[in-house]
Amino acid sequence: MDAITDLGWQGWLSLGLVALSFALFLRSRLAPDVITSGALTVLLVTGVLTPVEALAGFANPGMLTVAVLYIVVSGLKETGAVGWIGQTLLGHPKGETNARLRLMLPVAGLSAFLNNTAVVAIFIPAVTDWAKRHQLSLSGLLMPLSFASIVGGTCTLIGTSTNLVVNGLYSSQSGGLSFGLFELAWIGLPLMLVTLVFILVSARWLLPNRVAASTRFEDVRRYTTEMLVSTDSPLAGKSIEAAGLRQLPGLFLVEIERDGQIMPAVSPQVLLASGDRLVFAGMLDSVVELHRIRGLVPATNQVYKLGGPRQERCFVEAVLSNKCPLVGVSVREGHFRGYYNAVILALSRNGERVQRKIGDIVLEPGDTLLLETRPDFVLQQRNSKDFLVVSQFGDEHPLHHERAPIAIAIVATMVGLVAFELLSMLEAALLAAGAMILTRCTPDRVARREPDWQVLIVIATSFGIGAALEKTGAAALLAGSLIELAGGIPWLALGLLFVAAAVLTALATNNVAAVLLFPVALDSARLMDVSVIPFLVTLMVGASASFATPIGYQTNLMVFNVGGYRFSDFIRIGVPLTILVGAVTVTLVPMIWSF
Incomplete structure (x- = not known):
């Protein structure tokens, strides 16, 4: 009771902000970095934290390493x-x-x-x-x-x-x-x-x-594209099936041209050879992925005549208008690359493949092209009368496999x-x-x-909130409550710490749970006069044990929509898995790192 009385308004404010933050994580559409930044701002302007204390997380080695x-x-x-x-x-x-x-x-x-x-x-x-x-x-x-x-x-x-x-x-x-x-x-x-x-x-x-979710919206356009098996390709000598080129989703190997001979209706057991020209037909996503496979290169040598390394280019989808000066002539005769500083990798007409080599195809209005070009092409041609639509294909670009x-x-x-x-x-x-x-x-x-700034801001601002819990004595109060609930038994306190970490990470995020419970773990070990190492290891595992909800860990959110999951799917398998991981952790950790 004395600890509660001595906590002061600063401690209650810190605890209140933590509780409010978790409530907003669970029920609000606000981004996590906005919530933690708002809480840290309140602690700063009310004087609970000095500017140095509030911003210390942005210089923490752990955050910078991430x-x-x-x-x-x-x-x-x-x-x-x-x-x-x-x-x-x-x-x-x-x-x-x-x-x-x-x-x-x-x-x-x-x-x-x-x-x-x-x-x-x-x-x-x-x-x-x-x-x-x-x-x-x-x-x-x-x-x-x-x-x-x-x-x-x-x-x-x-x-x-x-x-x-x-x-x-x-x-x-x-x-x-x-x-x-x-x-x-x-x-x-x-x-x-x-x-x-x-x-x-x-x-x-x-x-x-x-x-x-990906199976509900099928791309009806079918593109034609041509690839070469490069001279140093790891695919050379492998069968088409072993190379993974037979059953590409929505993409079909139409034919192989070898030494001037055409092999249609290719068997999956045919062995690939250096210099083989492969003709594919299929969906745009798979065509783009085809151009990122190690050992395959575009059949046209035009891509090597574009300025700059391939890694600095991008894939662009463009639809020809009837005003394009190259309509009515073949790709080769129209010198498309020289005219637009872009190379046609694949072409679709009325949603169907064109049964000719890309260089021989006579361009028509409405043809949809997959281009390899530089990022400034989109800005230059977006309002051009030559194209009806110009859009960069996500952030996709050729890879640098040789490195x-x-x-x-x-x-x-x-x-x-x-x-x-x-x-x-x-x-x-x-x-x-x-x-x-x-x-x-x-x-x-x-x-x-590349850095995920939302994640980094959440980590850095959570350091400040954790510092407020430690400074105001709120963390010591929580640790004391944890020890009292555990009856002073370190092993039981370890189990309660895991439960707290697992619950908080399920409601918010793993890093927030870890940072906010760190001072609690530290004070729990200090008050029981035992080693802090078992508590820190348990905290690490508990904060990472984000199996029960899709919102607790970034990887769960990443697969949530793609896999067509429901919230209850994670609960059904995640809760028993969390309990199992917790039991193993609390049993083994004190045996490995003694109290």
């Missing part, structure tokens, strides 16, 4: 390294259970070393295509994809932003002490095993069978420097990000926009 790692991962994405690894590892599944195992193992492994949000972003299109090719339920794969990435991230310090954030706070409080890069594997690996087994065993009863080994080497070096304690995580990440840009694995324009 920001820099976005750039490191962009190098892997821009070179196609992670996408290529994922496609290679998925292979040919033998049923739904085998497909889930083939998916979750590499995703969990990659998420231990890469930001799990980036891993899921890369795997979603790959899994979507994979499911279509092998007649698999997409809703039976995407939720395991997200869960595997979450639990994989608990295995290392850099696997998830939650671990980095808590470690950054711990280092600040302890004067430089820090968790080792692989120290969390002692609890992460058992949790990974338990999670994978649980999903594989229970999927038949707990995973839904939904109609994905993939460099990107992988940079990440491996970063991990090695941290593992052998030669550099801190932030220092190694900064060097890796700089190396990605200097080696042109990622263009600087891409590197600038």
